[in-house]
Amino acid sequence: MNIEQLNADYGIDDQLKFVEGAGGFPFIKIDNDKASAVISVYAGQVLSFQPANDPNNLMFLSEAAYYQPGKAIKGGVPICWPWFGLDPDGLGRPAHGFVRNRFWNVVRTGVTADGDAIVTLGLIDTPETKAIWPHSFNLSLEITIGESLNLELVTRNTDTRPFFITQAFHTYFKVGHINQVAVLGLDGLDYIDKADNAAHKLQTGTVSIGAEVDRIYRKAQGKLVIDDAAQCRRICITSQGSNTAVVWNPWAKISAEMADLKDDDYQRLLCVETANADLDVVEIAPDSEFRLVANYRIEHDLSHVLKGTQPVTTG
Numbered sequence: 001m002n003i004e005q006l007n008a009d010y011g012i013d014d015q016l017k018f019v020e021g022a023g024g025f026p027f028i029k030i031d032n033d034k035a036s037a038v039i040s041v042y043a044g045q046v047l048s049f050q051p052a053n054d055p056n057n058l059m060f061l062s063e064a065a066y067y068q069p070g071k072a073i074k075g076g077v078p079i080c081w082p083w084f085g086l087d088p089d090g091l092g093r094p095a096h097g098f099v100r101n102r103f104w105n106v107v108r109t110g111v112t113a114d115g116d117a118i119v120t121l122g123l124i125d126t127p128e129t130k131a132i133w134p135h136s137f138n139l140s141l142e143i144t145i146g147e148s149l150n151l152e153l154v155t156r157n158t159d160t161r162p163f164f165i166t167q168a169f170h171t172y173f174k175v176g177h178i179n180q181v182a183v184l185g186l187d188g189l190d191y192i193d194k195a196d197n198a199a200h201k202l203q204t205g206t207v208s209i210g211a212e213v214d215r216i217y218r219k220a221q222g223k224l225v226i227d228d229a230a231q232c233r234r235i236c237i238t239s240q241g242s243n244t245a246v247v248w249n250p251w252a253k254i255s256a257e258m259a260d261l262k263d264d265d266y267q268r269l270l271c272v273e274t275a276n277a278d279l280d281v282v283e284i285a286p287d288s289e290f291r292l293v294a295n296y297r298i299e300h301d302l303s304h305v306l307k308g309t310q311p312v313t314t315g
C-alpha cells in the first residue's frame with residue numbers, strides 16, 4: 001500500500017493522515033479537538049485512543065507486539081471473526097479467526113457534523129479466504145473518533161446460503177494497576193470459567209482480578225464499567241448486537257510465557273470483550289447483515305483521590 005496514494009485518496013487536512021507505522025504497516029493517525037487515535041490498516045485494528053481531556057490512553061498496546069504479516073498485533077482492538085476462540089471445526093485454523101492477521105482495505109474516511117472523524121475499513125472474500133472459510137462475505141468496520149470511541153462491525157452475507165459466526169472486539173484496555181480494578185455490570189450472570197476447566201459458575205457482585213481470569217459471561221447485554229481507581233477513571237462500555245462478554249487477564253505465568261508481552265504486563269491490561277461467543281452463535285442469511293457495536297467512553301472519577309488513592313500517570 002502506497003502511503004502517498006492513501007493520503008491523496010483518503011487523507012483529511014489537519015486531522016487524518018496515513019503514515020508508515022511499525023513493521024512498515026500503514027497506520028492512520030487522527031488528531032481532532034476531541035481525541036487522538038492510531039489505527040492499523042493491517043488487521044483493521046485500533047491501536048490507540050486518547051480523549052483530549054485524558055492524560056492516559058484507553059488502550060493497552062504491548063511494547064513487545066509483533067508487526068508481521070500473518071501474526072496478530074497484541075493490544076488495542078483485535079477483531080475476532082468469523083470465530084471467537086479456538087477453531088470451531090478443529091481444523092487447525094488460527095484462534096480468533098483470520099481477519100486480525102491480514103491487510104484490510106480502506107473504504108472511506110470523513111468528518112461528521114459534530115467534528116468526529118470516521119474511518120471505514122473493509123474486507124471481502126478472496127480465493128485465499130475461501131480456502132480458510134468457504135463463504136462469500138463483506139465485512140466492514142466503522143470507527144468513530146470523538147469524545148468516545150465507537151466501533152461498528154457489520155457482517156454482510158454475500159453468499160447464496162446462510163453462514164454462522166462468532167466474533168468479538170477483543171479489546172485490551174490499559175489500566176493503572178490490575179489490583180485496583182473492578183468490572184461492574186456482570187452481577188447475577190452465568191459464566192464459563194475457562195481458567196477452571198470450563199466450570200459453569202454464577203457471578204455475584206463485581207469482578208476483581210487477583211489471578212488468571214478467563215471468563216465467558218452469557219446474556220451480558222447491559223452497560224459494563226471498568227472502575228480503574230489507580231487512573232481515577234471509569235471506562236463505560238455499551239454495546240448492541242452482543243449477548244456475550246469476555247473478561248480476560250493472563251496474570252503472571254501466561255504473561256511471562258507470551259513472547260509478545262512483558263512479564264509484568266498483566267498488571268496494566270484487562271480485556272473486556274464485546275462478543276457473540278460460545279452458544280451465542282449468529283446465523284446470517286444470504287443478502288442480510290448483522291451489526292455488532294461497542295462504544296467506549298471514559299468518565300473521570302475523583303472520589304478515589306478524595307479517598308487518598310494515588311493516581312498513576314502512565315502516558
Ligand SMILES: O=P(O)(O)OC[C@H]1O[C@@H](O)[C@H](O)[C@@H](O)[C@@H]1O
Pocket residue numbers: 072074078095096170194214215246248271273
Ligand atoms: O490471542 P491473544 O490476543 O493472545 O488472546 C488470547 C486470549 O483471548 C481471550 O479472548 C480468550 O478468552 C483467552 O482464552 C485467550 O487466551
